[in-house]
Amino acid sequence: MEYAIEISGLTKKFGDFIAVDHLDLKVYKGEIFGLLGPNGAGKTTTIRMLCGLMAPTEGSIKILGYNIPEQRNEAIRKIGYMAQRFSLYEDLTVYENMEFYGKLYGLKESLLRERILKLLDFLELSEFKDRLAGKLSGGMKQRLALGVALIHNPSLLILDEPTAGVDPSLRRAFWNYFRSLNKEGTTILVTTHYMDEAENCDRIGLMSKGKLIAIGSPRELKRKAFGGDVIELKIKGDINSLPLKILETRKENDITIVRAVLNDISKELPNIFNLLDSYNIKLISVEPINISLEEVFIKLLGEIP
Amino acid sequence: MSVFVVVIKELKQFRRDPRSLIMIAMIPLIVMVLFGIGYGGEKGKVNIGIVNLDKEALSWTLIDSIMKVKDLNIKAYGNSIEEGRKLIEDGKVSAVIVIPSGFTYGIIRNSSVQLLVIVDESIPTMSSMIKSSILYVTYKFQEELSLKAQGNFIEIIYNSVYGPTVTNIEAFTPLVMGIVLQLVPTTLISIAICREKEKGTFEQLIMSPISKFDIIFGKFIAFFIATIANMLITLLVAIYVFNVSIKGSIIDAMLISTLFLIGSLGLGMLISVLSRNQLQANQAAIFVFIPALLFSGTFVPIDMLSYFAKIIANLTPMYYFTSAFRDIMIRGASIWDVSWQTLVLTIYVILMLAIALKTLKLRVD
Numbered sequence: 163m164e165y166a167i168e169i170s171g172l173t174k175k176f177g178d179f180i181a182v183d184h185l186d187l188k189v190y191k192g193e194i195f196g197l198l199g200p201n202g203a204g205k206t207t208t209i210r211m212l213c214g215l216m217a218p219t220e221g222s223i224k225i226l227g228y229n230i231p232e233q234r235n236e237a238i239r240k241i242g243y244m245a246q247r248f249s250l251y252e253d254l255t256v257y258e259n260m261e262f263y264g265k266l267y268g269l270k271e272s273l274l275r276e277r278i279l280k281l282l283d284f285l286e287l288s289e290f291k292d293r294l295a296g297k298l299s300g301g302m303k304q305r306l307a308l309g310v311a312l313i314h315n316p317s318l319l320i321l322d323e324p325t326a327g328v329d330p331s332l333r334r335a336f337w338n339y340f341r342s343l344n345k346e347g348t349t350i351l352v353t354t355h356y357m358d359e360a361e362n363c364d365r366i367g368l369m370s371k372g373k374l375i376a377i378g379s380p381r382e383l384k385r386k387a388f389g390g391d392v393i394e395l396k397i398k399g400d401i402n403s404l405p406l407k408i409l410e411t412r413k414e415n416d417i418t419i420v421r422a423v424l425n426d427i428s429k430e431l432p433n434i435f436n437l438l439d440s441y442n443i444k445l446i447s448v449e450p451i452n453i454s455l456e457e458v459f460i461k462l463l464g465e466i467p
Numbered sequence: 468m469s470v471f472v473v474v475i476k477e478l479k480q481f482r483r484d485p486r487s488l489i490m491i492a493m494i495p496l497i498v499m500v501l502f503g504i505g506y507g508g509e510k511g512k513v514n515i516g517i518v519n520l521d522k523e524a525l526s527w528t529l530i531d532s533i534m535k536v537k538d539l540n541i542k543a544y545g546n547s548i549e550e551g552r553k554l555i556e557d558g559k560v561s562a563v564i565v566i567p568s569g570f571t572y573g574i575i576r577n578s579s580v581q582l583l584v585i586v587d588e589s590i591p592t593m594s595s596m597i598k599s600s601i602l603y604v605t606y607k608f609q610e611e612l613s614l615k616a617q618g619n620f621i622e623i624i625y626n627s628v629y630g631p632t633v634t635n636i637e638a639f640t641p642l643v644m645g646i647v648l649q650l651v652p653t654t655l656i657s658i659a660i661c662r663e664k665e666k667g668t669f670e671q672l673i674m675s676p677i678s679k680f681d682i683i684f685g686k687f688i689a690f691f692i693a694t695i696a697n698m699l700i701t702l703l704v705a706i707y708v709f710n711v712s713i714k715g716s717i718i719d720a721m722l723i724s725t726l727f728l729i730g731s732l733g734l735g736m737l738i739s740v741l742s743r744n745q746l747q748a749n750q751a752a753i754f755v756f757i758p759a760l761l762f763s764g765t766f767v768p769i770d771m772l773s774y775f776a777k778i779i780a781n782l783t784p785m786y787y788f789t790s791a792f793r794d795i796m797i798r799g800a801s802i803w804d805v806s807w808q809t810l811v812l813t814i815y816v817i818l819m820l821a822i823a824l825k826t827l828k829l830r831v832d
Contacts, residue, residue, distance in 0.1 A: 210831060213674060214830075215670060215673065215674070215830055215831045216830060216831060216832055217830065217832065235676065238674060238675070238676055239676055241674070243671070243674040245667065245670045245671055245674075247667040247670075248667065249666075249667040249668050249669075249670045249671035250668060250671060251476070251480065251668055252666075253479075253480050253483045253484065254476065254479060254480065258476075258479065262472065262476045263671075263675055265469070265472040266469055266472055266675040266676060266677055267675060267676060268469075268676075294483075307671075310671065
């Protein structure tokens with residue numbers, strides 16, 4: 163069984179509004195999969211259907227080999243879930259929240275205590291363990307929520323916007339947590355609308371208006387968006403006759419800055435000097451451009467009819 | 468057992484919720500004190516009329532006895548039942564005692580006699596007071612007579628069970644118990660589930676291996692433990708602050724109260740399952756409370772209600788509780804004597820919880 167998540171034809175309608183529209187998606191075991199898209203793209207609805215929190219209008223869902231919703235009870239024991247909105251008890255302490263959930267998973271007292279202390283340490287929450295959850299800062303609340311999601315050592319983590327409203331340094335910390343969990347074999351499905359974060363994912367699915375418009379690794383998506391790898395050339399001379407796929411040009415004094423697409427950067431880049439030379443163009447510098455996923459997303463979205 | 472995990476968690480949250488604690492402690496006190504101020508203390512005199520159709524010796528003895536009762540004031544005399552009825556209709560008196568012809572003769576012949584008591588039922592609190600006073604009079608009258616003629620008895624139509632020693636606060640104690648034991652538990656538990664939905668905690672909760680049974684009964688048991696204090700506080704305040712006496716067994720009174728408390732919690736649980744948010748739940752709890760209060764049979768006797776209101780009254784658990792509690796407290800009945808009410812309340816509890824279990828969806832739609 164190589165897939166952690168298999169969705170096909172997943173659809174959710176709220177009256178006339180189609181929140182999720184015939185979504186097909188497969189997430190491999192052991193990967194970090196990012197579901198990206200603007201607010202209202204259908205990410206949360208998709209996640210809720212995956213978890214059996216919402217009934218799909220159509221389509222089938224399989225999580226870790228279990229059919230949802232039929233075998234939800236089995237699947238749920240292996241899923242760690244973090245909702246978009248803080249959903250723990252504000253009038254219980256950090257420790258009590260974790261203890262409550264640990265006991266619901268049937269963890270034995272001594273084992274549970276050990277597990278909680280380990281998680282608190284991992285999430286740097288140890289000194290706040292007796293603080294009421296309602297009195298925590300936003301970032302600490304998110305860490306607690308992650309702690310609760312991890313209490314039963316799940317093999318699949320489903321995280322809905324875990325870093326929303328969290329400051330950049332904590333966002334980085336979160337991704338460090340995710341990576342170290344992933345190294346231990348946890349599959350992670352995470353939604354976000356921070357494009358920069360998505361670079362950390364093994365694969366990304368771009369969602370828009372309930373549809374998956376692109377799927378692949380960050381590099382694959384970038385290549386897909388622009389038809390290859392993007393480079394930036396600084397040159398002197400006339401570029402109009404160049405046999406290159408040019409994205410944009412701009413002038414700075416007598417220097418022309420050109421963004422172009424190469425089909426295969428590793429093969430074509432070494433030849434670029436010769437190419438330019440044969441056209442009598444003076445090359446000042448050339449470098450591969452790391453375009454942001456944001457640009458990719460905007461590009462891909464723009465191509466949707 | 469997950470159910471106990473939920474119990475402990477709910478109790479912890481309870482301790483940290485000042486509103487709930489205030490409700491548990493203060494509402495019984497406030498309701499009891501309000502009724503105590505309104506209905507405690509000295510009773511006023513009630514004007515009554517006499518229609519003497521007998522006009523023989525013992526009828527005058529009876530009238531003499533009536534005049535001695537300090538609660539009653541004979542304001543008018545009539546010559547026929549119609550005249551007596553008119554006295555009430557005109558608002559001159561609240562009740563008329565009709566001594567039928569053959570009253571004296573009947574007593575002398577050692578056969579049973581009747582007294583017809585026409586009571587203005589529009590003020591039920593007053594009518595019950597009149598009934599009890601007349602009972603007291605006839606009792607005294609019989610006691611005096613029985614020295615001369617053993618075994619006589621007088622039957623009163625409107626055979627009210629309340630003895631003349633029942634104070635108003637005692638007459639209202641079943642209602643007060645009913646109010647406290649419905650209002651507080653129902654309102655408190657009505658937010659139990661919808662608060663989790665409103666705050667978003669429900670979403671995380673149902674992602675854990677928890678069953679509907681765990682959620683409903685975990686909360687139910689926790690709220691039961693917390694609200695049992697309501698019942699005890701109300702009973703203690705009634706007995707020790709307002710000197711209410713319970714003629715039946717205190718255990719029976721507590722049993723029927725506990726059953727009603729469980730029913731109220733069941734009702735509140737159902738409201739919580741059906742409500743979208745806390746505000747809706749609170750409104751629903753008050754909504755179901757009002758008919759229960761109005762048609763509990765304490766403000767207006769059930770018999771005097773319209774056909775439709777009678778049906779509603781018979782559907783409210785409050786009606787069964789107040790009547791059962793009144794029987795135990797004032798009549799000295801046992802829990803077995805009120806088995807019908809007990810059965811109805813038990814069915815009600817089971818029904819509420821079954822519907823709540825059936826209706827609760829472990830979804831966030």
